[in-house]
Amino acid sequence: MTNHENYKRAASSIEPSAGFADKVLKEAEKDMKTNRRHGRRTFLVICAAVILVLALGAVSYATDIAGFRHNVDTWLYGEPVKVDIEQTGEYEYTITYPDGSQRQSGGIAYEKDGPRPLTADEILEEMNRSVELDIKEDGRAFLYYRDHVVDVTEDLADDGVAKVKFKDGALPMYVKLKVDGEGYSVSTGHFGF
Numbered sequence: 001m002t003n004h005e006n007y008k009r010a011a012s013s014i015e016p017s018a019g020f021a022d023k024v025l026k027e028a029e030k031d032m033k034t035n036r037r038h039g040r041r042t043f044l045v046i047c048a049a050v051i052l053v054l055a056l057g058a059v060s061y062a063t064d065i066a067g068f069r070h071n072v073d074t075w076l077y078g079e080p081v082k083v084d085i086e087q088t089g090e091y092e093y094t095i096t097y098p099d100g101s102q103r104q105s106g107g108i109a110y111e112k113d114g115p116r117p118l119t120a121d122e123i124l125e126e127m128n129r130s131v132e133l134d135i136k137e138d139g140r141a142f143l144y145y146r147d148h149v150v151d152v153t154e155d156l157a158d159d160g161v162a163k164v165k166f167k168d169g170a171l172p173m174y175v176k177l178k179v180d181g182e183g184y185s186v187s188t189g190h191f192g193f
Contacts, residue, residue, distance in 0.1 A: 074124050077134070077142075078149035085120045093123055131175050131186045143177060152177065 074083050076097055084096040092106040105127070107118040118126075132144040133152075141162075143150045148166050155162035156179055166173040171190040178185050 074127050075144070075146050078144050078147055080147070083124075085124065087120065091117045093120060095123075095127075129188075131177070131188060133177060133179070133184050133186075141179075143175065145173065145175060 073080055074095075075081070076083075081098055083098070086094050086096070088094045088104075089106070091108060092104065095103045095105060097103070105123050107123065107126075108115045109118050109122065128146065130145075133141060134144065135141045139153065140151060141153045141156050143152045143162065143164055145164075145166055146168070150164050152162035152164065155164075156177075160179045162177040162179075164175045164177070166175065168190075174189050174192055176187045
């Protein structure tokens with residue numbers, strides 16, 4: 001006789017009691033009810049999570065995605081600020097500062113496929129590279145470049161030219177400012193005036 005036949009003959013002599021089968025069926029029914037309730041809870045939690053993700057996505061799209069409107073970092077009078085930039089035309093943007101003041105900007109980038117509007121990030125990158133001159137009501141003149149603020153009043157009083165050197169990363173930034181009449185011109189570089 002083989003092992004298989006021995007096991008079969010030994011197991012055939014064991015008979016369960018009548019109450020044992022009822023207990024097994026009752027336990028199986030209880031497990032099925034619990035699993036159904038548990039399955040419903042899981043389904044409801046998944047639905048709530050999907051609804052929450054969709055709602056947050058809709059809010060994000062309306063406020064930030066695709067460059068319609070978003071907050072970015074730039075500099076204002078030597079201080080880092082968050083500004084709100086909104087595209088107002090095909091080539092135009094309105095930049096709103098925290099104090100409520102606004103600035104218009106825009107531009108075109110020429111590529112091998114033809115011209116395209118500048119992106120908001122490109123406009124802000126250009127703003128962050130720019131040097132600003134602010135002449136106060138008392139006649140004091142301040143030069144702003146990123147987080148640098150330099151009083152150039154005395155330099156401009158002599159001949160209308162100010163030369164300033166900034167530490168800007170690995171290379172120094174040289175700025176030559178010339179005031180003539182009501183305007184001013186700026187030249188910048190990393191290798192001297």
